[in-house]
Amino acid sequence: MIFLARIRLAVLIMMLLLGIAAFGPASAQKLNPDGAPNPTASVTSERDLFKQVPRIEGRIDIPDKKASVLIQPAGRTWDYFHEVLLHWGGAIVILGTIVFLGLAYLVIGRIRIAEGRSGTKILRFKAFERFSHWLTAVSFVVLGFTGLNVTFGKILLLPLVGPDNFSDISQVAKYVHNFTSFSFLVGLILISLIFFRDNIFSKVDLEWLKHGGGFIKNKHAPAGRFNLGEKLVYWLSVVAGVAVSVSGFLLLFPFYGTEIAEMQLIQVVHAVVAVLFVALILAHIYIGTLGMEGAFEAMGTGEVDLNWAKEHHDRWLARQLEKERKPGRPLATPAE
Incomplete structure (x- = not known):
């Protein structure tokens, strides 16, 4: 009996040694030299897992x-x-747009009124039209600066003001951006409706284009109330305004019918359209201020010089003078 017991003990020891020899190396591969588990030791790598499964989810209540x-x-x-x-x-x-406009100013210069000021003014935009324009314009400028802070603030502003001040500024900018979006939308709707009919494309736009749009000296470019360039700015602004408004409100009220991937796509659309929109409006501001003499007065006071209107919007001026011949308040008034 003692002999059989010793044989059974020897067999158990042999089986134990064989088990250690078989499973020991596999276990050792999952241990670091210090004996801790190795989290990277697996049959499938993390990258391969990501390729197989688009995202990893857990259980929630x-x-x-x-x-x-x-x-x-x-x-x-x-x-x-x-x-x-x-x-x-x-x-x-x-920056490319700013550089281009700067070169345009150096090469072309300011477009002057060829015949000089006549001293007579004519009404171009009524008070409510100017209000709608400035409501949209001011809202856009506020949205532009506060939105650019989201993109470039950490690069440009954070090193200058420090993390604490930057945090406060960004928080205020976020709320200002969100609430100003409502006034921008109201202005966008107003200018879309008010100026819609005058921005429909017509044959005179081709003539304006053939004559270089008024940028060629000593070459008159005929136009109605708005020329082809202004019409393009109008339509691009309306399309871009709708795009940033819709995408902006989806970001303002996230996950209402959208998933994470869709929210990311919406943010990409909002950012790209906003950057292009800023470049478009920079060109618009340049033409209306430095680029052309007398242009800013149209939205400033609502009245423009008669010679300016004759050189840049002759077809519209002819219709206005025709109306002036009818009974009622005269449209053309001597300048004070």
Whole structure:
């Protein structure tokens, strides 16, 4: 009996040694030299797992399924766009536009009234038309500065004011941006309705284009109330305004019928359209101030010089003078 017991003990020891020899190396691979578990030791790498599963989710007890998302690799693509592509692309577009307009001013200079001021004014925009324009314009400027802070604030403003001040400024800018969007939308609707009929394309726009749009000296370009360039600015502004408004309100009220990936796409659309919109309005501001003599008065006081109207909007001026011949308040008045 003692002999059999010793044989059984020897067999158990042999089986134990064989088990250690078989499973020991596999276990050792999952341990660091100090004996701690190795989290990277697995049959499938993390990158391969991400390729197989678009995102990793956990279990939650609340109704909001979005809260169960633990890892979403697609967010890295959005982060790269926001932190790299948008910075470079936005800087190139906006600074490029400013440089181009500066060169245009140096090469072409300010477009003067060829015959000089006549001393007679004619009404171009009524008070409510100017109000609608300035409501939209001021709202756009506020939205532009506060929105650019989201994109470039950490690069340009943070090093100057420090993290605490930058945090306060950005928080205020966020609320200002959100609430100003409502006044911008009201102004956008107003100018879309008020100036819609005068911005419909017509044959005279082709003539304006053939004559160089008035930028060629000693070559008159015929136009109605708005020329082709102004009509293009109008339609591009309306389209861009609708795009940033819709995308902006979807960002303002997130996840109402949208998922995380769709919110990221909406933010990309909002940012890209906004940057292009800023470049468009910079060109519009340049033409209305430095680029053309007498243009700012149209939206400033509502009245323009008769010679300015004759040189830039002759067809519209002819219709206005025709109305003046009818009984009623005269449209053309001597300048004070």
